Amino acid sequence: MRNSAPQLHPRRLLLCLDGVPHKLIEGERSRGLFDSFKSPARLLSPFPTMTNVALSAMLGATPPAGYESLYFDRKARELRGGISKYVGRRTPDKVPSSYMDELDYQEPLPFEFLIYVAPEKVWRADMQRFRERFKAAPQNRDYFAFLKATDGLLHAQGPKRLAVALESLDKILKEIRSYCGDETEIVMFSDHGMNLEENRRVPLASTLHRRGFKVVIPAFGLCSYAALYCDEDVIPEVARASAEVTGVDFAVYKDASEVVIESSRGQARIEYEAATDSYRYSIVSGDPLQLGAFPNTFATDAVWYERTAGHRYPNAVANVYKSLFTPRVKHTADVLISMNDGYYYGWTAFGRFVRLRATHGNALQSSSNAFLMSTHRNFPAFVRADDAKTLLRN
Numbered sequence: 001m002r003n004s005a006p007q008l009h010p011r012r013l014l015l016c017l018d019g020v021p022h023k024l025i026e027g028e029r030s031r032g033l034f035d036s037f038k039s040p041a042r043l044l045s046p047f048p049t050m051t052n053v054a055l056s057a058m059l060g061a062t063p064p065a066g067y068e069s070l071y072f073d074r075k076a077r078e079l080r081g082g083i084s085k086y087v088g089r090r091t092p093d094k095v096p097s098s099y100m101d102e103l104d105y106q107e108p109l110p111f112e113f114l115i116y117v118a119p120e121k122v123w124r125a126d127m128q129r130f131r132e133r134f135k136a137a138p139q140n141r142d143y144f145a146f147l148k149a150t151d152g153l154l155h156a157q158g159p160k161r162l163a164v165a166l167e168s169l170d171k172i173l174k175e176i177r178s179y180c181g182d183e184t185e186i187v188m189f190s191d192h193g194m195n196l197e198e199n200r201r202v203p204l205a206s207t208l209h210r211r212g213f214k215v216v217i218p219a220f221g222l223c224s225y226a227a228l229y230c231d232e233d234v235i236p237e238v239a240r241a242s243a244e245v246t247g248v249d250f251a252v253y254k255d256a257s258e259v260v261i262e263s264s265r266g267q268a269r270i271e272y273e274a275a276t277d278s279y280r281y282s283i284v285s286g287d288p289l290q291l292g293a294f295p296n297t298f299a300t301d302a303v304w305y306e307r308t309a310g311h312r313y314p315n316a317v318a319n320v321y322k323s324l325f326t327p328r329v330k331h332t333a334d335v336l337i338s339m340n341d342g343y344y345y346g347w348t349a350f351g352r353f354v355r356l357r358a359t360h361g362n363a364l365q366s367s368s369n370a371f372l373m374s375t376h377r378n379f380p381a382f383v384r385a386d387d388a389k390t391l392l393r394n
Contacts, residue, residue, distance in 0.1 A: 012185045013134070013176065014144045014392060017169075018051060019151030019360060021193030022371040024159055033170045036177065037188065040373035044314045045192040046385045047323045048225035048336065049360050049367040051151070052096045054191040057328065057385040058392060061099035065330045069096070070220035070347075072229045074331050079218060105133045105145040119156050123149035123165045131172050135179070154194050155222070158357035177375070185376040187392065195224065195341040195366040199356045202226075202247035202343045213238050222346035222354065225361030227333035236260070239335045247343030249362060250288050252320055253335045259321050263288040270321045277301045279317045289316050309382035314368040338362040 022042045028034060045054045052064035065071050070082040100106070107126050126149040137143055147169075153162045173186060204226055205217050215238055216229040230238050239251040243262040250263035259270040266286015272279050278298040281291045290312055299307075301318055308316045322328070323336055339345065344359050360367040372379055372391065379391060 011139060011180065012142045012187065013180075014142065015173075015186065015188045016055070016144075016146045017150045017188065017190045018146070018148040019154050019192060019194050020162070020166075020190040020371065021196070021366060022190075022369040023193070023366075024162070024196070025190075025371045025373070028163065028166050028170075033166060034173070034188075034373070036174070036375050037186070037373045038375070038378045040371040041379035042309075042314070042382050043189055043370040043372040043388060044309065044319070044382060044384050045368050045370050046328060047319050047338065047363040047368070048223075048227070049192040049362065050221075050223065050225070051148075051191045053328050054370070054385055055099045056097040058189075058191070058388040059099040059102065060389040060393075061097045061102075063327050063329050064096035066218065067225070067227050067329055067333075068218065068220045068223075070218045071329070071331055072216050072218055072227070074229070079216070082220060102144055103146050104137060104143045105130050107148055119149060119152035120161070123147075123153055124168075127165070127168055127172060131175075134176065139180070150190075151194075154196070154358045155356060156354055159196050185374060187372075187374045187377075189372040189388075189392065190370040192360050193365070193367045193369045194358045194360045195362075195364070196358045197342055199224070199342055199344040199359050200247070201348075202245060202339055202345050204242065204245055204248070204337065204345050207245050208238065208241060211241055213241065217345070219345065219347045221361075222344045222356050222359055223361035224339040224341065224344050224359050224367060226337040226339070226345040228335040228337065230334050232334070235334050242335060242337055247339050249338045249340045249364070251335050251337050252324060254324050259324055261288040261320065270317055271298075272321055272325070273298055279304055279321060281317050289313050289320070291316060305384070312365060313363050314365055314382075315384055316363075319363065319368075338364070340364075341366055 022040060025040050046057050048067055050067050053067060056063050071080060073080045126147055130145050130147060134143055150162060153165055208215050213234060217226055228238060235253050239253045239262045242248055242251040243264060250261050252259055252261050261268045265288050267284040268288050269282045269284060270279060278300050280298045282296055283292055294307060304317045305315055324332060339362050341364055344356060372383055
């Protein structure tokens, strides 16, 4: 960009990098990248740690229909969406949440799928296109861009290739600051984190079907969570059976006003008291969320947050409870599965041509810890997705 261009009004650039974990951005800063930014906060993504779930929460937008583009429609009792979403042009029925209406830049629709097939070409084209679009946009208003190719690079090629892309982005952002002036704030964040290891598929559907359970499990992206739909009377049995499958960390489901957590480590329940905005984590057997060190009494949401923001399961109690009792999606699962790092579930055909070097979706730190940082402001050490809108949009 040329310094000679007129500066009509300092503007703010809001830039989301899909799937870049806090740990990785800290590493890039340690080698000199993004040195004009303040220290990054850990932005805690909601479980399941998926893009549309996270961004609709972070931006206070409408919930998507499902956790991914392929989802189970409860009323129609059928799978909808999937690969057809990426064919043709971006029409209203292909916009999962109202946050996309706010975007000034996102990649062309077919690139959303191609980033996992040809990530190298897509990220180079994506960043160059973003640079040119920002340069051409009116200079008297804020600009909101979403770069999804970073997610594809991590999934398919791992952190070393992403590091090359981030070097290019760092140069673009320095150019933007030179062009727009230091008074222009850049706020950069991610929607979720990522476990940075190779992953293997969990035989979830085959195991449950072999045991005689009739379940629907949308299988699309190669992610470390799964959403199960089944008849109400078998939900507890399906959850217990799922927790026994190798690679599954825990399964959760509703029981009246409570959430039940099943895992190979035992069972626990989470209760919520609306009058005092308080939760209680009660162990039935074992300690699935590793919270047994805290008193078995009701404590306010603020207290639990202070206890668990940096926990193995960040914001553990509220995050797991809200995954079923907050409308994160329009078609909430009967059972939600969180897998261990190193495991995934998804579309078998997709897995045949993608060597999965990293993924996300579960409730562990690696996937939950996104990042948030600014060239002008210092943020708290931890920020919950539901609390992010005021920092991102104000």
